[in-house]
Amino acid sequence: MSGWCGKxxxxxxxxGTIFTEEYDPLQKKAYIGGRGWAIQILNDEMDxxxxxxxxxxxxxxxxxxxxxxRVPTGNxxxxxxxxxxxxxxxxxxxGGFFPVELKRAGYDLLIFEGRAPKPVYVWIYDDRVELRxxxxxxxxxxxxxxELLLGETDPKARVAVIGPAGEHLVKFAAxxxxxxxxxxxxxxxxxxxxxxxxxxxxxxxxPVEPAFGELLQNLNKEVMTDxxxxxxxxxxxxxxxxxxxxxxxxxxxxLPTYNFQTGVFQGVERISGxxxxxxxxxxxxxxxxxxxxxxxxTEVEDPAEFQGEGEGPEYETLATIGSTCGLDNLAxxxxxxxxxxxxxxxxxxxxxTIACAIELYQRDYLPIExxxxxxxxxxxxxxxxxxxxxxxxxxxxxxxxxxxxxxxSYYQHPxxxxxxxxxxxxxxxxxxxxxxxxxxxTSNMGASHMNGHTGYPEVFGAPxxxxxxxxxxxAQLAKQFEDMFAVIDSCGLCVFVAVRYMFxxxxxxxxxxxxxxxxxxTGSDYSEETIHEAGERIYxxxxxxxxxxxxxxxxxxxxxxxxTEGMPEGPAKGQVIELEQLLxxxxxxxxxxxxxxxxxxxxQLLGITI
Amino acid sequence: xLITLKxxxxxxxxxPQGAQGSSIVLEVSKSIQVSxxxxxxKLPADEQYVVLVxxxxxxxxxxxxxxxxVAVFQSIAGGSTGIPSSPNREI
Numbered sequence: 016m017s018g019w020c021g022k023x024x025x026x027x028x029x030x031g032t033i034f035t036e037e038y039d040p041l042q043k044k045a046y047i048g049g050r051g052w053a054i055q056i057l058n059d060e061m062d063x064x065x066x067x068x069x070x071x072x073x074x075x076x077x078x079x080x081x082x083x084x085r086v087p088t089g090n091x092x093x094x095x096x097x098x099x100x101x102x103x104x105x106x107x108x109x110g111g112f113f114p115v116e117l118k119r120a121g122y123d124l125l126i127f128e129g130r131a132p133k134p135v136y137v138w139i140y141d142d143r144v145e146l147r148x149x150x151x152x153x154x155x156x157x158x159x160x161x162e163l164l165l166g167e168t169d170p171k172a173r174v175a176v177i178g179p180a181g182e183h184l185v186k187f188a189a190x191x192x193x194x195x196x197x198x199x200x201x202x203x204x205x206x207x208x209x210x211x212x213x214x215x216x217x218x219x220x221x222p223v224e225p226a227f228g229e230l231l232q233n234l235n236k237e238v239m240t241d242x243x244x245x246x247x248x249x250x251x252x253x254x255x256x257x258x259x260x261x262x263x264x265x266x267x268x269x270l271p272t273y274n275f276q277t278g279v280f281q282g283v284e285r286i287s288g289x290x291x292x293x294x295x296x297x298x299x300x301x302x303x304x305x306x307x308x309x310x311x312x313t314e315v316e317d318p319a320e321f322q323g324e325g326e327g328p329e330y331e332t333l334a335t336i337g338s339t340c341g342l343d344n345l346a347x348x349x350x351x352x353x354x355x356x357x358x359x360x361x362x363x364x365x366x367x368t369i370a371c372a373i374e375l376y377q378r379d380y381l382p383i384e385x386x387x388x389x390x391x392x393x394x395x396x397x398x399x400x401x402x403x404x405x406x407x408x409x410x411x412x413x414x415x416x417x418x419x420x421x422x423x424s425y426y427q428h429p430x431x432x433x434x435x436x437x438x439x440x441x442x443x444x445x446x447x448x449x450x451x452x453x454x455x456x457t458s459n460m461g462a463s464h465m466n467g468h469t470g471y472p473e474v475f476g477a478p479x480x481x482x483x484x485x486x487x488x489x490a491q492l493a494k495q496f497e498d499m500f501a502v503i504d505s506c507g508l509c510v511f512v513a514v515r516y517m518f519x520x521x522x523x524x525x526x527x528x529x530x531x532x533x534x535x536x537t538g539s540d541y542s543e544e545t546i547h548e549a550g551e552r553i554y555x556x557x558x559x560x561x562x563x564x565x566x567x568x569x570x571x572x573x574x575x576x577x578x579t580e581g582m583p584e585g586p587a588k589g590q591v592i593e594l595e596q597l598l599x600x601x602x603x604x605x606x607x608x609x610x611x612x613x614x615x616x617x618x619q620l621l622g623i624t625i
Numbered sequence: 626x627l628i629t630l631k632x633x634x635x636x637x638x639x640x641p642q643g644a645q646g647s648s649i650v651l652e653v654s655k656s657i658q659v660s661x662x663x664x665x666x667k668l669p670a671d672e673q674y675v676v677l678v679x680x681x682x683x684x685x686x687x688x689x690x691x692x693x694x695v696a697v698f699q700s701i702a703g704g705s706t707g708i709p710s711s712p713n714r715e716i
Contacts, residue, residue, distance in 0.1 A: 248669070249635040249669070249699070250635070250699075251634035251635055251698070251699050254634065254635050255634055255635075259633055259634035259635075259698070262631070262633045262634075262647055262696075262698075263633055263634075263696075263698055266631065266633075266677055266680055266696045267677065267680055268680050284645075284646035284647065287646070287647065288634065289637055289646070289647065475675065475700055476673075476675035476682070476700040477700045478700075480675065480682050482682060483682075585680060586677075586679060586680025586681055587680075
């Protein structure tokens with residue numbers, strides 16, 4: 016087995032039938048693998064207008080050709096399906112060990128179709144695959160379910176599982192793997208729940224051997240030398256994970272605060288990575304084959320109401336459950352993070368939805384009769400209570416479980432929902448990072464930094480500094496990062512090494528290393544040019560999936576607040592996003608018409624046929 | 626004149642005594658450059674700095690005014706510095 020397995024597993028949950036399908040991966044190289052192959056399958060096999068929670072929706076787990084290969088961060092997978100939160104595409108990314116195990120079992124992709132009559136899980140041991148009853152696991156939180164599953168299969172197996180949030184079809188439920196890792200965004204867990212599929216348990220024993228082992232090893236050494244040199248000098252990711260970022264975004268005035276009413280948070284020092292390190296950090300938790308080890312193993316011992324242990328937080332959680340909800344108590348944010356992981360729920364959407372409810376309440380749009388309690392920013396215990404209720408759809412939690420857009424629309428104030436395509440915005444107020452604003456607005460999966468994180472240059476100065484407040488050059492930047500992320504995701508790599516692999520100092524894309532890695536791993540013949548094209552091809556095919564179900568320019572938008580209300584304070588004071596102008600430029604660069612639809616000519620150039 | 630210096634992430638440990646959290650008020654000579662402040666606190670010289678003055682991106686040679694807030698952190702990517710070395714290109 017080289018980088019690609021050449022085999023996928025298709026499980027029809029309605030009938031309980033399991034098929035393997037074999038193919039020549041070289042015939043599919045134009046879409047690389049992973050995310051690229053998943054969108055091909057959705058486009059070929061599924062009507063994009065299906066109800067996302069119906070048996071007609073397909074749920075795909077996709078590894079890339081570099082997943083399981085010994086290259087830095089070769090450990091990612093994507094969960095790809097139609098989103099119940101956005102009705103657009105869902106493609107949630109996660110790393111850890113589960114993806115590698117799946118690859119070692121011999122599969123590039125798992126495809127789930129239909130709906131099981133009763134809760135089941137699938138147990139994969141290399142070529143042996145069986146569906147088993149999960150009735151005794153239904154209702155269990157993630158760590159308990161995982162322990163039970165390992166007990167009744169193989170302690171060396173790896174697990175991807177949904178929690179109560181997925182079972183209750185919370186529109187932003189996550190798929191959790193390796194207990195603490197999460198393919199979190201836009202409701203992949205709800206789709207899994209709708210299929211009565213509790214878990215996937217995998218044991219894989221076949222090593223993933225590269226086609227040209229020695230060449231790969233040499234290149235790998237070179238990349239590793241670069242990365243370890245960085246780490247020896249001192250690395251923020253290594254030392255703090257992503258938890259040093261609140262101070263950075265706060266300094267730029269883009270740390271979402273009080274439901275994006277401002278970008279400056281007075282409590283920022285209390286939720287910083289330094290406090291985490293001193294009080295709650297236990298151990299770095301690396302994914303398979305990663306020298307960076309950004310994962311944070313943490314524990315809160317007291318106070319009792321925040322007690323717990325687990326992994327996290329990431330920056331996104333500090334920003335969306337922390338500052339966005341006005342919480343400056345780090346122990347409480349950690350507890351909220353543990354709860355979301357145990358219940359199987361996206362922290363970004365959970366936090367931003369609670370913040371939306373608080374603002375609705377404070378503006379007298381949401382009556383106390385509905386919420387049952389007074390809602391206010393900065394109330395830790397209230398946030399924890401709402402998270403629990405949301406996951407089980409208890410009382411007011413039932414409304415929160417629909418996400419902020421449906422919540423705010425119910426109270427006739429959709430403008431209070433900080434979403435694009437009904438997906439909650441992550442931890443960067445785009446008024447002060449305009450490239451990100453364009454990325455959120457045009458994303459095929461709703462507001463997500465993982466769609467193409469132009470914050471690398473706009474916020475972090477990597478690989479060069481881009482002025483976050485200008486619109487100039489941002490359409491090009493957005494396209495560049497979107498296409499680059501499509502490549503990284505499809506390969507099965509982590510975006511934290513993206514810049515290391517993909518850019519040179521002259522700001523030009525440098526896909527040579529990725530092309531080399533892929534060629535050595537798979538025995539294919541990618542070049543800088545073809546790899547770059549593949550990214551663009553994948554991105555366009557994803558766009559077509561949306562277009563075929565009626566999405567167009569009208570959906571490529573942002574909350575009214577981002578477009579008309581100037582940032583009230585800080586370095587981005589007075590800024591709004593000049594979206595229409597950015598859209599015109601972006602569509603033109605992409606070869607899409609003024610309505611945001613890819614032109615025939617563009618599709619032909621990319622070799623896309625529907 | 627007085628300025629405020631903020632150091633984030635791995636740089637925070639270079640803050641002089643008397644710092645509160647990530648920031649400290651420093652007495653500096655008039656029209657000192659950002660680089661002057663960086664040498665005052667002995668930040669390692671070989672790092673990739675990202676500098677903000679009052680929240681706006683700035684270069685190392687920018688001259689400071691009384692009351693300015695200077696923030697310095699390390700650029701990220703693949704471990705840290707963000708500039709990939711390439712066998713084919715001079716960097």
